[in-house]
Structure formats: C-alpha cells, structure tokens
Amino acid sequence: MWDYSEKVREHFFNPRNAGPLAGANGVGDVGSIRCGDALRLMLRVDPETEIIEAAHFQTFGCGSAIASSSALTEIIKRKTLDEALKVSNQDIADYLDGLPPEKMHCSVMGREALQAAVANYRGEVWRDEHEEGDLVCKCFAIDAAMIERTIRDNRLQTMSDVTNYTKAGGGCSACHEKIEDILIAVNGRLPPAEPQRQIAKTAPAAAPVKPRLSNYQRIRKIEETLEALRPALQRDHGDVTLVEVDGKRIFVALSGACQGCQMEAATIGGIQQKLVEVLGELVQVLPAAALARD
Amino acid sequence: MTPIYLDNNATTACDPAVVAAMLPFFTEHYGNASSIHSFGAQVGHALKEARGRVQRLLGAAHDSEIVFTSCGTESDSTAILSALKAYPERRAIITTVVEHPAILTLCDQLEKEGVVVHRLRVDRRGRIDLDEYQALLSERVAIVSAMWANNETGTLFPVEEMAEMAHQRGILFHTDAVQAVGKLPIDLKTTRIDMLSCSGHKLHAPKGIGVLYVRRNTRFRPLLRGGHQERGRRAGTENSAAIVGLGVACELAQQHLETESTTLKRLRDRLERGILARVGNAFVNGDTLYRLPNTASIAFEFVEGEGILLLLNQQGIAASSGSACTSGSLEPSHVMRAMGIPYTAAHGTIRFSLSRYNTEDEVERVIAALPPIIAQLRSLSPYWQGDAPAAGPGLSFEPAYA
Numbered sequence: 287m288w289d290y291s292e293k294v295r296e297h298f299f300n301p302r303n304a305g306p307l308a309g310a311n312g313v314g315d316v317g318s319i320r321c322g323d324a325l326r327l328m329l330r331v332d333p334e335t336e337i338i339e340a341a342h343f344q345t346f347g348c349g350s351a352i353a354s355s356s357a358l359t360e361i362i363k364r365k366t367l368d369e370a371l372k373v374s375n376q377d378i379a380d381y382l383d384g385l386p387p388e389k390m391h392c393s394v395m396g397r398e399a400l401q402a403a404v405a406n407y408r409g410e411v412w413r414d415e416h417e418e419g420d421l422v423c424k425c426f427a428i429d430a431a432m433i434e435r436t437i438r439d440n441r442l443q444t445m446s447d448v449t450n451y452t453k454a455g456g457g458c459s460a461c462h463e464k465i466e467d468i469l470i471a472v473n474g475r476l477p478p479a480e481p482q483r484q485i486a487k488t489a490p491a492a493a494p495v496k497p498r499l500s501n502y503q504r505i506r507k508i509e510e511t512l513e514a515l516r517p518a519l520q521r522d523h524g525d526v527t528l529v530e531v532d533g534k535r536i537f538v539a540l541s542g543a544c545q546g547c548q549m550e551a552a553t554i555g556g557i558q559q560k561l562v563e564v565l566g567e568l569v570q571v572l573p574a575a576a577l578a579r580d
Numbered sequence: 581m582t583p584i585y586l587d588n589n590a591t592t593a594c595d596p597a598v599v600a601a602m603l604p605f606f607t608e609h610y611g612n613a614s615s616i617h618s619f620g621a622q623v624g625h626a627l628k629e630a631r632g633r634v635q636r637l638l639g640a641a642h643d644s645e646i647v648f649t650s651c652g653t654e655s656d657s658t659a660i661l662s663a664l665k666a667y668p669e670r671r672a673i674i675t676t677v678v679e680h681p682a683i684l685t686l687c688d689q690l691e692k693e694g695v696v697v698h699r700l701r702v703d704r705r706g707r708i709d710l711d712e713y714q715a716l717l718s719e720r721v722a723i724v725s726a727m728w729a730n731n732e733t734g735t736l737f738p739v740e741e742m743a744e745m746a747h748q749r750g751i752l753f754h755t756d757a758v759q760a761v762g763k764l765p766i767d768l769k770t771t772r773i774d775m776l777s778c779s780g781h782k783l784h785a786p787k788g789i790g791v792l793y794v795r796r797n798t799r800f801r802p803l804l805r806g807g808h809q810e811r812g813r814r815a816g817t818e819n820s821a822a823i824v825g826l827g828v829a830c831e832l833a834q835q836h837l838e839t840e841s842t843t844l845k846r847l848r849d850r851l852e853r854g855i856l857a858r859v860g861n862a863f864v865n866g867d868t869l870y871r872l873p874n875t876a877s878i879a880f881e882f883v884e885g886e887g888i889l890l891l892l893n894q895q896g897i898a899a900s901s902g903s904a905c906t907s908g909s910l911e912p913s914h915v916m917r918a919m920g921i922p923y924t925a926a927h928g929t930i931r932f933s934l935s936r937y938n939t940e941d942e943v944e945r946v947i948a949a950l951p952p953i954i955a956q957l958r959s960l961s962p963y964w965q966g967d968a969p970a971a972g973p974g975l976s977f978e979p980a981y982a
Binding site for chain 2 (some may be wrong): 295298299301304305315319320322323324325326344345346347348349351352
C-alpha cells in the first residue's frame with residue numbers, strides 16, 4: 287500500500303522540529319483542508335545575518351506530508367533566507383530518498399510554505415499560483431489541471447501532442463483514456479484519429495530520402511542527436527552516453543535516475559524514434575548491457 | 581506481538597476449512613467440468629454441490645439462479661450491462677451517490693455513451709429518500725442498482741422495499757450485496773430482487789470468485805459469450821477450486837450468521853464506545869441504527885487518516901481510512917462527501933471492520949492503542965492547540981489557497 291522510502295518512514299515516525307516555535311518572526315500557512323494537506327512553517331530568522339536559526343512545522347496531512355515538512359525544516363536550518371529560497375521541491379524529495387508520484391505534491395507544499403514564510407518575514411504578500419487536480423499520469427506525476435492548461439495554452443489536439451508537451455502518457459500508457467477525455471472536454475470534440483501503431487509514423491516510406499552518410503558523418507549525427515537529448519534527461523536526474531555503433535544497432539548507456547528506472551524502455555524508445563528521424567533509416571537502439579551479451 | 585486485522589470489509593482471511601477443501605482441485609481433481617470422463621465428472625459434481633451451498637446462503641429458489649463470475653465487479657457490470665442490452669428502449673439507470681466504484685465508474689462511462697444516470701443523494705447519516713426514489717421510477721429506467729450495505733460505513737439501504745417499488749413499475753432491481761452476504765440473513769426468494777452481486781473474498785473464500793444471482797425469468801444478456809458454462813450466461817472454464825472454496829465458505833457463513841448479529845456486534849459496539857470514551861472530537865459515521873454488525877466508521881477531527889493508519893500499523897493493527905489520499909485523489913472519500921461530513925473530519929475517518937476471527941483482547945488492545953496516536957498527530961496539527969481545536973483571533977488556521 288505504501289511505497290515510502292525508509293527515510294520517509296523515519297521522518298514520519300520521528301518528526302524533527304515539530305510543534306509551535308517561540309519567537310517565530312516568519313510564518314507561512316499553505317495547503318487546504320479540502321485537499322487534506324495543510325502546513326504551517328515557522329521560522330526564527332536572525333535580522334542581522336538573515337540566517338534561519340530555527341524552523342518548526344505543524345502539518346495536517348498524510349505520512350509523506352509530515353515527513354516532507356520535517357525534511358524541509360532540517361534542510362533550511364542555518365541557511366540564509368536567500369540560500370533557503372533556492373531549495374526546490376525536488377530537493378525535499380531527494381532528501382527523503384524520493385516520494386511516490388502521488389505524493390510529490392507534499393514536497394511542492396513544503397516549498398510553497400517556505401516561500402510564504404520568507405515573504406511573511408520580509409513583510410511581503412505571497413501569492414499562490416498553485417493549481418492541482420487529480421493525478422492522471424502516474425509515471426511522470428502529471429495532474430489533470432496541468433494537462434488541461436497545457437492543452438488550452440498550446441491548442442493541443444492529439445494524445446501525442448499532450449505527451450510531447452507534458453510527458454503525460456509517455457510511460458505505461460494506462461492513462462491514455464483519461465487524457466483523451468480531457469482533450470474532448472477542452473476542445474469540445476474527439477481528438478483526430480492517430481495511426482493505430484506509432485511505428486507507422488517512422489516507417490521508412492514516410493521519411494524523405496536523404497543522401498547516404500559516411501560512417502564518420504553518421505556517428506557524428508548520432509552523437510549530436512544524443513547530445514541534444516541529454517538536457518531533458520538531466521532534468522530528471524538521468525543521462526545517456528553513446529557506447530557503440532554496430533551497423534543498424536546503436537548501443538547507449540543510461541545512467542543516473544534513468545538506470546533501472548521503470549521508464550528505461552520508454553526512454554530508449556524515444557531515443558530510437560529521434561535517431562530514426564535524424565538518420566532517415568531504421569535503426570535499433572539498445573542498452574549497453576545488450577552489447578555485453580553479444 | 582500478534583497482528584490484529586480489522587480490515588475485513590477490504591478482504592478477509594481464507595478460512596482454513598476453505599483452503600483444505602480447495603487443495604484437491606489444484607492437484608488430483610484437475611478435470612474440466614465439461615468433460616465426459618470421470619476427471620470432469622468429479623469436478624462437475626463438486627460445482628453442483630457448491631452451487632447448492634451458495635443458493636442456501638442467499639435463500640434463492642433455484643440453484644440455476646446462481647451464476648459464478650470472477651469477482652463482485654464483474655457481477656455488477658454484468659447486471660447493469662445486461663439490463664441495458666435486454667431493454668434497448670430504456671436508456672436510464674437509477675443508482676446512489678455512495679455506491680462502490682464498481683458501479684459508479686461504470687455509470688460514469690455509460691453516461692458518456694448517452695445513458696441517463698440518476699444518482700440518489702443521501703443525508704448526513706447516509707440514508708436515501710424513498711420519495712425521491714419513487715419519483716424517479718419510470719418506464720425509461722432499465723435497471724435500479726443500490727448497494728445492500730455500504731462498504732465504508734456499513735449503512736444499509738432498504739433494498740427489499742426498493743425492489744418491491746421497482747417491481748411495481750416493472751423495473752429490474754439489482755443490489756451490490758458484496759458487504760452484506762454472510763453478515764446479514766438474506767432470503768432472496770421472499771423478495772423482489774432480480775439480481776444480486778456478491779464476492780467470495782469478503783466472506784472468507786478466496787479472491788477471484790464472485791456470484792451474480794439472476795432470478796428465474798429475468799431477461800438476461802451475458803457479458804462474456806463463448807461457452808455453455810453457467811448455462812451460457814457466463815462463458816469461460818469454471819474456476820473450480822475457488823467455486824468449491826466459496827461453497828464451503830457459504831456453509832460456514834450460514835453456521836456463523838447468528839454470531840454476526842450477537843458476538844460480533846457486541847465487539848464492534850465495545851470498540852466504538854471504548855474509543856469515543858477516550859478520544860474527544862470524534863464521532864461515528866453512518867446510520868448507527870441500521871447498519872452492518874461488523875463495521876465502525878469513526879471520524880477523528882483535525883488529523884489525517886493515513887497518519888493514523890501508519891501509526892496503527894506500527895503496532896500491528898490493520899484498519900483503513902475513509903480518505904482517498906492513498907489512491908492519488910486529493911479529495912476525501914465520495915461517501916463522506918455525499919454525507920456532508922466536514923473536510924476536517926472526513927480526512928480523519930478510519931474504518932474498523934471486524935470478522936468472526938476477532939477477539940475481545942484484540943478490541944481492548946485497539947482501544948488502548950488509539951488515544952495516544954490521535955494525541956500525537958493532533959500535536960502536529962496546525963488545527964489543534966493544546967488539548968482543543970485551535971480557535972480565536974490569531975489562533976485559527978486558515979492557510980492560503982483552496
């Protein structure tokens with residue numbers, strides 16, 4: 287039922303810095319009882335140095351909401367306000383050795399409480415731009431509100447548009463029916479029919495005829511393509527490097543969060559699709575481990 | 581420390597006698613009941629015996645009214661889709677807002693396909709209004725589907741009366757009785773219920789076996805076609821081991837039926853009173869005068885259910901929460917919302933559901949374990965101050981965004 291890391295469990299059972307804080311001079315209240323998550327973050331800031339001397343929390347919420355609050359107070363203690371504001375929700379999740387996708391919003395709430403508390407200390411008004419809906423894509427933790435907004439803002443029409451813009455639906459694909467329902471709701475009509483199999487799009491007949499590349503040019507092109515894909519992977523704490531090119535077979539090594547990730551196959555599939563487009567020929571992308579097996 | 585299992589509305593332990601009865605059907609009795617030879621015949625006879633046992637527990641007039649399915653959800657889908665196919669000129673369904681997702685999600689989908697779905701609302705105690713129901717009964721309605729007992733609160737709907745009302749207007753009546761079968765005396769032949777769903781694993785039979793009762797002469801269209809099994813009403817080779825297990829479980833349920841309303845009810849009441857006497861700002865959800873004998877749904881204000889469950893679990897106590905936090909939805913359970921339970925309480929609702937395996941000692945252990953857990957979580961809650969809800973100027977907690 288609960289796929290919590292040891293660290294999350296430990297912070298839930300033994301929360302750090304829980305309860306009211308005497309002499310707090312920055313307080314941030316965020317969350318909503320309707321959603322079942324609410325957090326009060328209390329800071330005692332040294333006015334001379336702007337160093338956070340103490341940070342306490344009170345949280346109404348699930349196990350990971352309490353653990354995220356506890357982690358947040360530990361992370362920001364003894365940091366200056368400016369340093370603390372650089373803490374992202376991903377930092378909170380990383381500190382806890384990760385959160386299940388359904389629970390990532392707990393770390394977002396922590397980050398927002400921090401912004402609210404700092405704003406309160408500085409006498410500013412903090413405005414929330416928070417919007418959250420039901421979790422649709424569990425692979426990439428994308429909620430309905432985000433998908434709806436992206437469809438509207440970019441006039442997206444198809445399932446694959448939504449995946450390209452938000453990543454939602456790019457994994458196990460179990461959420462495709464829900465995403466299509468959102469497309470219908472926003473656009474007021476059925477999404478245009480897509481080819482039943484994605485492979486049809488990349489069939490060689492559809493690709494324009496390209497001049498034949500030399501081996502050197504071809505490998506350079508593969509390298510350039512991978513290089514262009516790396517920033518996106520690095521954003522998700524992963525990476526890719528080229529290992530070997532053997533005719534139509536291209537071997538790559540995935541590292542960091544990509545390695546052993548449930549999305550590894552999808553990532554490799556995405557790389558392959560890109561390389562097929564760029565090279566104008568059918569190639570097969572394989573993990574480096576497959577090379578070892580040869 | 582032996583674990584305490586108080587989540588029997590989610591699923592139950594398979595009774596050892598059930599397991600023992602099933603085992604030969606994984607080994608020597610592997611025949612297909614449809615085969616002519618003795619391997620098949622042995623299994624065929626065992627299925628017939630099991631069907632008879634289910635028939636007796638449900639009080640069905642004929643054993644041919646029992647259709648074995650794979651689960652309660654399949655039974656529910658079969659019943660509703662059958663009615664829509666059998667009465668193509670009727671394009672409406674009546675159900676309630678507090679049904680199990682097996683019904684509600686199907687109805688949502690049917691609505692998208694053009695079916696009109698009427699969802700009866702409930703009051704603060706989870707009761708429907710029979711006048712509202714009466715007004716909805718019309719010749720456009722293909723089927724009424726109302727649960728016998730609510731899985732979250734145990735509240736009972738007057739399904740026998742509702743079935744009679746539907747019958748008078750010539751409308752099929754189906755009840756999802758997954759939580760009721762084995763806990764309440766049921767005698768279908770004296771009612772006007774046309775179809776009823778039940779599920780093996782809620783009454784100490786294994787998972788993967790369900791039943792749809794279909795009254796003789798009910799117009800019926802199968803969900804799965806392809807074989808003569810279940811008289812063509814549910815094709816597919818019978819899950820013989822599970823069917824045999826369910827038969828034994830039904831016989832055991834019949835033997836224990838009386839203790840459900842005496843011993844078990846007494847344990848549940850003891851648990852409820854013990855907790856409420858020791859924890860303030862807590863209350864029981866549902867219709868306390870008309871509900872299952874095994875279920876206690878208690879709302880603990882100003883704390884969130886998952887935290888309670890994690891701390892109970894640490895002490896080996898298994899229960900479940902009325903909050904949907906774990907399912908990825910941020911909203912509390914649709915049942916609590918339908919009853920108008922405030923968010924501060926709905927999120928902190930815990931369901932304790934007992935079975936005949938629970939003991940007095942276990943109940944006492946839970947009563948002792950709970951108060952410190954609630955106190956610990958309230959000490960973390962911004963809605964709580966000292967030993968009371970936070971209130972007054974500067975104290976009440978009203979966070980940004982809703």
